[in-house]
Amino acid sequence: MVPTLKLDLEMEVLAMTCDDFESSGTLTGDLRRDFGAQITEDDVRAAFNALLSKNLVESYRYNVESQQYVPVRFSGIEQADTAWFYATKAGKELVR
Numbered sequence: 002m003v004p005t006l007k008l009d010l011e012m013e014v015l016a017m018t019c020d021d022f023e024s025s026g027t028l029t030g031d032l033r034r035d036f037g038a039q040i041t042e043d044d045v046r047a048a049f050n051a052l053l054s055k056n057l058v059e060s061y062r063y064n065v066e067s068q069q070y071v072p073v074r075f076s077g078i079e080q081a082d083t084a085w086f087y088a089t090k091a092g093k094e095l096v097r
Contacts, residue, residue: 010040010048011048012096014032014045014049014052015052015058015092018052018086018088019093019096022061022063022070022086022087023086023087024084025045025084029042029044049075049084049086050075052086053086058086058087058092059089060074060075060084060086061073061085062085070085
């Protein structure tokens with residue numbers, strides 16, 4: 002099934018963040034490969050923004066020195082290329 006509705010795409014993005022940290026660029030490629038759909042990185046960014054507003058994912062940046070993901074406040078499109086996302090407990094429960 003190709004995620005065609007906004008909510009469908011949000012759920013696909015949320016599901017993909019339950020097991021690993023994900024970025025908009027990585028997920029865009031994965032979704033295109035898995036569904037053969039014309040999903041843009043802007044579509045994925047919009048899904049992340051919606052999920053953030055619902056507290057279903059949290060945003061992070063990768064710290065090269067410590068080799069760890071550090072929680073950050075996502076401030077929109079200017080951070081989209083460097084932000085990573087991971088599902089919250091509520092997000093994981095919703096996907097189950």
